[in-house]
Amino acid sequence: MDKTTSYFQKIKFFLLDVLFPIHCLGCQAEDCWLCASCLKKIKLRDQQFCPHCEKIITPDGRSCFACKNKSPLAGLLVATSYQEPLVSKAVHLFKYRFLETLAEPLSQLSLKALRSYELPLPDLILPIPLHPRRLRWRGFNQSWLLAKNLAEKLLPGLDLALADNLLIRQRYTLPQMSLKNHTQRHQNVRDAFTVTDPAKIKAQRILLVDDITTTGSTIFECARILKEAGAKEVYAVVIAKRDHGKK
Ligand SMILES: [Zn+2]
Ligand SMILES: [Zn+2]
Numbered sequence: 001m002d003k004t005t006s007y008f009q010k011i012k013f014f015l016l017d018v019l020f021p022i023h024c025l026g027c028q029a030e031d032c033w034l035c036a037s038c039l040k041k042i043k044l045r046d047q048q049f050c051p052h053c054e055k056i057i058t059p060d061g062r063s064c065f066a067c068k069n070k071s072p073l074a075g076l077l078v079a080t081s082y083q084e085p086l087v088s089k090a091v092h093l094f095k096y097r098f099l100e101t102l103a104e105p106l107s108q109l110s111l112k113a114l115r116s117y118e119l120p121l122p123d124l125i126l127p128i129p130l131h132p133r134r135l136r137w138r139g140f141n142q143s144w145l146l147a148k149n150l151a152e153k154l155l156p157g158l159d160l161a162l163a164d165n166l167l168i169r170q171r172y173t174l175p176q177m178s179l180k181n182h183t184q185r186h187q188n189v190r191d192a193f194t195v196t197d198p199a200k201i202k203a204q205r206i207l208l209v210d211d212i213t214t215t216g217s218t219i220f221e222c223a224r225i226l227k228e229a230g231a232k233e234v235y236a237v238v239i240a241k242r243d244h245g246k247k
Pocket of ligand 1: 025028034
């Protein structure tokens with residue numbers, strides 16, 4: 001998609017959106033991409049697993065007892081299922097049709113999951129960063145939009161700190177989706193990130209925010225870099241997890 005989506009395709013999408021009225025992906029109601037009642041019907045994932053071994057069911061998606069010490073990630077909360085057709089459709093349009101307005105309803109899913117489970121409250125919320133080149137191409141960082149919504153709404157009346165540019169992507173990487181296996185994905189993101197100001201990370205409990213994860217390589221790598229920079233604990237929340245090998 002990165003290679004083929006051109007400026008002209010963006011214009012084409014824009015014209016399509018102007019010519020054909022916006023309608024809910026679920027019920028066709030007009031003027032929104034995901035209406036409140038369809039959003040409400042999307043079920044949260046009923047079980048959470050250890051993100052490291054992916055076998056053990058754990059409360060809140062925390063790393064299991066056996067993995068706790070070898071995983072830089074203290075927990076990964078997966079809000080809903082990618083098998084839900086509305087979820088996969090909405091995420092796809094959000095990322096590849098550049099529909100920024102979907103950030104709001106999609107972040108509601110992560111928010112609902114964070115409120116239903118009991119992960120400790122973060123000191124800092126960090127989006128998974130995009131490389132500046134990818135950011136120029138897409139026009140927005142989808143993780144940043146989700147993170148911003150979470151920072152504003154997780155605790156009503158109290159904006160949590162959204163740390164912009166504390167974690168950056170220093171190396172341009174191939175889209176993880178274009179890589180087949182776990183090893184390739186892992187190597188692709190290895191040392192791709194860096195912390196710009198370790199003093200601000202030190203002893204902080206961090207919540208990483210991303211849209212979709214597959215093998216978790218990107219999230220694990222970010223967590224590793226953050227822990228190395230002195231973070232106390234790193235958790236992550238995603239809307240859904242896509243099965244390996246599926247698009
Ligand atoms: Zn609807
Ligand atoms: Zn485990």
